[in-house]
Amino acid sequence: MQIRAAVSTGPGERFAFENLQLDEPRGDEVLVRIVATGICQTDAHARNGHLPVPQPIVLGHEGAGVVERVGPDVTDLRPGDHVVLSFQACGGCPQCLSGHPAYCEQAMPANFSGARIDGTRGVHRIGPDARPVSGHFFGQSSFATHALATRRNTVKVDRALPLELLGPLGCGFQTGAGAVLNTFSVSAGDTIAIFGVGAVGFGALMAAHLAGAATIIAVDVNPQRLALAADLGATHTVNALEHEVAKTIQEITGAGVGYVLDTTGRADMLDNAVDALRPLGRVGLVAGGAPDSVVPAAKLAFGKTVSGIVQGDAVPQLFIPRLVELFASGRFPVDRLIRFYDFDDIEAAFAAAASGEAVKPVLRMPPAEERAARP
Template identity: 45%
Template sequence: MKATVALWKEPGGPASLEPVEIGALAAREVLVRMSGGGICRTDLAAAAGIVPLPVPFVLGHEGAGVVEAVGAAVDTVEVGDEVILSFDSCGDCVQCAANHPAFCELFPALNYSGTRLDGSTTLTQDDLPVHGSWLGQSSFGTYAVAGVRNTVKVPTRPAGLPLEFLGPLGCGVLAGAGTVFNVLRPQPGQGIAVFGLGGVGLSAVMAATVAGCHPIIGIDPHPRRRPLAQEVGATHTIDPGGVDDIDRAIAHIAGAGVDFAVDTVGSGAVVRHALMSLRMPGVCATLGLQAMKNDITIDQGHLQMGRTLTGGLEGDADPHTLIPHLIDLWRQGRFPFDQLITRFPFPRIEDALEAVRSGKAVKPVLVFD
């Protein structure tokens, strides 16, 4: 069958809407008619060539839609089910067995190669391969092929929550919230600082609010994001360009420092400030992607003082567990992730990508007819 996708023919180039052919499903694959697809900064990194992919390629990894067809070995979803697409994992390795699918031993091959494990592609154009399977889905298209492991059935969808809004739960929102819930695991009353208030950072803010953190400090130079952070739970915000010393500004709020910090930027300067914001002991999780190789320098004394610097990938979450939990928190009025979303019609994908680059929109979502 045919689909219309956003196709990149070279890194750094524009995406063009073009028809492709979807081949026969493998036994454990699912065909999804897309309703919405969130745009993540990782998509921008791949589009720019920072994450290398063979051309031509299709991006998108925060998809939501309706199951159109299933492979012969799929029994967890059926035609007509509403689903959210997340990252893929094998389900069989040591990490998957230990409920850490984000650290699956086959993660790079399943999510970053542009092909199935056997080297075949889910998409073709004029009988030539089109590289999809980006984060197990390539959902910037009217249809997407995903694996059974990264297709999450939507529990009863709350009234007032459109299906197209659910896609960001598959990556950006999952990563920010999962980092707080699964990696940092704060107790009520513990303080947290979040550096960078994009989709991931604001999701961390909302999760910290659910966890009962205090204070919750959001740091971002963008004037539109700080008020939004306070709307979704931040107790304080800081414009790093508006203070002489970020660390002193945080200390003014949190005294000896915060218990936890989340870095969603990934620059050496921000990582160092995040570590310096911590009390002793304290934990900083760094999530921001600057490049595939990104050298940073930190003061060893920060670690000797009991501070910990750890990485994070997809919030160390099982999407089949955390995504339904986040939807339930939304239903309770405790996780208003819909406030982050700006709709864009699919043909305006370049406008949506630019809105991410400029910071005009926190979480653009492409909407399909």
């Protein structure tokens, strides 16, 4: 079928809107009409050449939409189902089979190769002499009117809820909330600092509040975001431009926090994160780390640990419905973090994300009748 997609053509280039050809779903695949899709920093990193993705490529990995067709091997989804799309995994490696698909052995080809895990591509430019285009970003490529996903990264959700608000549960909010609830297992009375209150940081903050953490410290340089963090559950806020971060956290807690989630990827903030820990404290990194990041072994005395966290160590089919229920009950108010943009305004949405003007930009696709009327 023919779809309309925003194609990333290279660093510094504007998105190119193109009509592309999308294959019919194979055995385990699901054809989804995209209703809305979030914009994540990973999309920006891929677009800017900071991630090993082949360009030109259709990006987008926080899609939400309606199932239109399913492959013959898909028995638990049907046309008309409302779904959220998440990351891709092979489903058969030891990590996948043990309930940790975010650490899949095929994670890089499954999510960043621009193709299916077997190397084939289901999206094509039109015409015999057209240059190839890549897709299958995170197993979806949702910066398009339609996406091919698989049963492994497609999660059915309640049809009564607004789909346009649910897409970011597939990555950004899942990553933050999962880091707190799955990886750290934060519980009542615990102490945590969150470095960077973007979408991932806010997901973590709201989850820590839900878990009953006694001390939740939000660290950022944006006063408006810090004010919102206080409104959404932070017990303390620290402006990193005005205070010595680790020293201030130590003063607030007396002995340091049990957990630090660093979403910034900055070397100086990693140093602050380790210094802010109490004995046996844990630092989790969700943004990788700067190449010059170094943690001296002596700083890890008294049982402190630093580890990476991918996708909040979530099993999407289990965790996303949990987040959906929390949102529906008003306890995970992602709607307060979302700003909508028309699909055609994708450049403005990326600019708002880069400047910090919008916590979570979400692109809404035009209705089918409007798409049909386009020349």
